[in-house]
Amino acid sequence: GAVVSQHPSRVICKSGTSVKIECRSLDFQATTMFWYRQFPKKSLMLMATSNEGSKATYEQGVEKDKFLINHASLTLSTLTVTSAHPEDSSFYICSAREGGEQFFGPGTRLTVL
Amino acid sequence: GIQVEQSPPDLILQEGANSTLRCNFSDSVNNLQWFHQNPWGQLINLFYIPSGTKQNGRLSATTVATERYSLLYISSSQTTDSGVYFCTPYMRFGAGTRLTVKP
Numbered sequence: 738g739a740v741v742s743q744h745p746s747r748v749i750c751k752s753g754t755s756v757k758i759e760c761r762s763l764d765f766q767a768t769t770m771f772w773y774r775q776f777p778k779k780s781l782m783l784m785a786t787s788n789e790g791s792k793a794t795y796e797q798g799v800e801k802d803k804f805l806i807n808h809a810s811l812t813l814s815t816l817t818v819t820s821a822h823p824e825d826s827s828f829y830i831c832s833a834r835e836g837g838e839q840f841f842g843p844g845t846r847l848t849v850l
Numbered sequence: 851g852i853q854v855e856q857s858p859p860d861l862i863l864q865e866g867a868n869s870t871l872r873c874n875f876s877d878s879v880n881n882l883q884w885f886h887q888n889p890w891g892q893l894i895n896l897f898y899i900p901s902g903t904k905q906n907g908r909l910s911a912t913t914v915a916t917e918r919y920s921l922l923y924i925s926s927s928q929t930t931d932s933g934v935y936f937c938t939p940y941m942r943f944g945a946g947t948r949l950t951v952k953p
Contacts, residue, residue: 780936837900838898
């Protein structure tokens with residue numbers, strides 16, 4: 738199946754700093770990628786849909802100024818958590834779709850101190 | 851948006867047992883997948899099954915789109931099957947079924 742990578746896998750930062758997470762489709766092109774967050778022992782919540790060459794579509798309740806998404810190429814989408822606070826600590830997972838099927842990256846565990 | 855209900859929420863099995871996981875969804879779909887999330891958080895694709903039946907080794911899945919449900923069958927369960935199983939119609943996740951297989 739298709740492969741999606743994420744970087745970094747783990748990041749610890751101080752409150753107030755910004756953190757960038759990269760999501761890459763390694764062996765296919767993805768015009769659309771998806772960003773999720775997951776709290777411990779909870780399900781995945783869709784945050785936004787990232788569209789190559791255009792603005793991302795955010796789910797209701799997700800602050801677009803807080804979670805900046807850029808999809809500059811057919812293989813790369815980035816999520817920047819701006820001015821991170823401890824409540825932003827979570828597991829962030831991206832996915833990309835090939836055909837109708839979704840493939841997920843390994844996730845990024847963000848801890849904000 | 852589409853609502854997803856998975857049952858049971860938790861399931862504990864002895865190794866070798868069989869199980870059926872169910873996913874009900876609130877609207878008709880032409881896109882549904884089953885995933886297994888392992889203890890490290892990685893989501894592993896099990897089935898892309900908007901309709902019909904598929905089998906892969908000890909696992910099989912059936913989706914009846916007209917009746918808005920999908921089933922995942924696990925036969926002869928192994929400890930490595932432990933984890934959380936999600937169904938996702940249209941990229942939306944249900945709460946999942948947490949499976950624990952004991953040796």
